[in-house]
Amino acid sequence: MPPGKPQERPSVGKPKCLNQKPKKPVIILLDVGFEDAQKLVSFARKKSHRNKRFMGVEWTKQENLRTRYHNLKLTYGDALSKLKRLPAASVKIITADFLFTEFKIGGKESSDFGWRRASVETAYEKQRVNVMKQVARVLLPNGRFIVTEYAENASITVRLLKDAGFEVYSVPLKESEVRGTKFMEMILDRLKKHPEEKREFWPIKITARKKGA
């Protein structure tokens, strides 16, 4: 051996495969904008779902809401940044009931901008599309993004989902489906009292499938 050159020693660390973190199981359902989390908690509590993984993302903190269950993790923060942290192809179904209707950037809705609303609308549209693109990234092949929207907003959301690369179809919810959360029940109550508003506010279920999956 030439003088001065230290002899290379074989690594004595753990074998590479033992250093790798075990892969987490896929998330079966991720709800974005869970508000009171009624839907997620009821799914996660089903006996047959005991060994499945659920997750939620919401901007607004809810008082006294338990955020950790053995199979459900509720997180607070911005939808786009939370989605960016998830690995690609790691979620089976993502739901967003009225997320895009009450969509926030930095905690503010576009309507908070009052007379300047029109000038910020493009930024809100872009951010919605960015969220949709992240959804496409984290969905498994054949995964679905299921979005509920008021009838009057459904066509815009369908257009943005198509722009984000999804194959999209939509149907009005059946009356028996307009339930399960406080928000849905509030809508149903309102529309029973004001049936003339059904054309604008009846909830539409939009199903978006990643193209080529």
Ligand SMILES: C[S@@+](CC[C@H](N)C(=O)[O-])C[C@H]1O[C@@H](n2cnc3c(N)ncnc32)[C@H](O)[C@@H]1O
């Ligand atoms: C109409 S509420 C959702 C109701 C709930 N999904 C249900 O059906 O009962 C919309 C929720 O989306 C949340 N939200 C809006 N923009 C968000 C964003 N960028 N990141 C995270 N949550 C957001 C709001 O804070 C709000 O709680």
